[in-house]
Amino acid sequence: MYQYDAIDTQLVNERVAQFRDQVRRWKSGELTDDEFRPLRLQNGLYLQRHAPMLRIAVPYGMMNSTQLRKLALIARTYDKGYGHFTTRQNIQFNWPKIEDVPEILAHLAEVEMHAIQTSGNCIRNITTDQFAGIAADEVIDPRPLAEILRQWSTFHPEFSFLPRKFKIAISGTREDRALTWFHDIGLHLQERDGETGFRVLVGGGLGRTPIRGQILREFLPWQHLLTYCEAILRVYNLEGRRDNAYKARIKILVQALGIEAFAERVEAEWEQLKDGPATITQAEFERVAAHFGKPAYEAVVDFAPTAEKGFKNWLDRNTSAHQRPGYVALTLSLKKHGVAPGDISAEQMEIIADLADQYSFGELRISHEQNVILADVKQSDLPAIWKIARENGLATPNLGLLTGIICCPGGDFCDLANARSLPVASAIQERFDDLDYLFDIGDLELNISGCINACGHHHVGHIGVLGVDKNDAEFYQVTLGGRQGNQAQVGKVIGPAFSAAEMPDTIARIIDVYLAQRHADEVFIDTFDRIGITPFKEHVYAARTQVNKKQSLLEAA
């Protein structure tokens, strides 16, 4: 993975000093709260319900074992012994003290990490596919260009006070795993007539107004990535709405102008920037790409695992195809039933760091599904890893199953939330704790967000759950039919919201309809697309009416 050069180290160290001084001036009253807020946000620091929250960048989800051990140290020293991986491949700590944050940043800088631009109205962490560089369906490794974008976007003087946050995702595979259709800019790396370039999408996003991105340009040669992004950002910075934070994302501007008029403005701006100094050179591409070379794979053949059922289930769900024979990408699940999805203890961090050193060239990745991936594992090492992972709560074989829930921290931690999300996730996991039943249900993605900001990506869950606040009580709105990938789409609302207590039954009723209606080997989302929302709606609310009737009868009696 990428290793810091002199300038990278220098800038990160200077950032630590700068933030230390900003905290000092805020404490002394030289900076008002309003003046300090954007500064701390651009260092990932939120003031939350119980304590500040610090979000640390994991650029395009790549990390090494040294960095993970440092996060374990931070979790123990400055937090309550755990961290939380987010849906943007970053990690959050929920209990640091503001006064400690400069010290935490100094620790991070020692291992080439930072919290730069993990929040605020600026260009956020660039995300990509967690299987970048090893995926069997990969066309081009997106990581070198993701790193070039990271550097370009870091402290960009023109784009540090945008109308709203700005998220860029890159995918280099046939099947999109980076949710590119729902980013401010989505990039699809591809080859055309022997040339490498991007299809550029713009104006996608989840949140309050979920919109699928639109194609801005069918093909952009890779050398022009930075100048083209600059053109997009400049049009957005000058013309994006600043009067209403809910209408300030680029998706609203693109909708207001229409994609053709927006594209015209971008192309006109790009005409002026094209071939300028920001055009990426072959030498720079090669310098960065050299950091993402293939590790020293051994010549091994595919390994036939034992038929032991638990082990086989784990292999079926939690390993993914690799470019090299005899190797797999292994997902260590942070979705153990009863534990907050994406949460990881300091001990687990250290165990994973050891596993990475021993079995996967010392590197690991974080997925937007909030799991940890060992990307280069020999199949013959899987039994040994399984034993350790199982002993440490990292081997729940529920990747892509109903209980492998994507979930934000919700109202238990987050100040923005309207409702708690973790107890709902936990209640559903408890209700569906039978692995055989989960395997029978098969591929099903359940995503939960505690508010409309959609950090839990509920819009694109096959089943999506959104926490809402009705008269100071928590309710949950359910959507069906969302999906990520090449056919990414937003789910449809099934009907009136449910109480937390009703949620496990509601999910069970949705599953009942699927199991009754599915054709052989048909997964949930395909059944949904075939039969539509009505059968689900009828069954879910029929049950609810009966319960309500019973309740009124009891009360009347």
Add this chain to the structure above:
Amino acid sequence: MAQLIKNQTTTVDAWKTLEVGSDETPETLALPPGDIIFPLAVWQARRAEIIAGHKRIGLFLHAGDPLTAIAGDLDYFIVIAIDFPKFVDGRAYSMASLLRQRYHYEGELRAVGDVLHDQLFYMQRVGFDSYALKDGKNAAFAAGSGFTPFSDSYQSASDQPQPHFRRRPA
């Protein structure tokens, strides 16, 4: 009275900014003598008169004012002031970049309004070279350390046309 920072030191401001009162119009208000920064609307309404009566002319732009309106006039201005209505409103960064890089404006480019210590570095990079720091802030401290939190940058900008990757030793 805002404190002016120029060449990384505090200085006295010789310019006065003309304001159009609520009972005045750009077409009819009196044009004072001396070094005046004129609002865009006044410049557009009274261009010939201003040129005839003033040797040194300044222009005041609001965030969002269209630069195409003055693209042909830039040689007249000794100073262009761009307003930051709030420091989180970043439109002036793009306006400054365009004035320097696209329209090749070479006069003084002044940041006015909600101008604070922690944005000076970015302002300098996009092409501002004078800064009317917000009242009540420590101008000497800002002038001393606000421009140098970072000793280098990755991207090209008005202050450094070459991105870092083109400046690497071969």
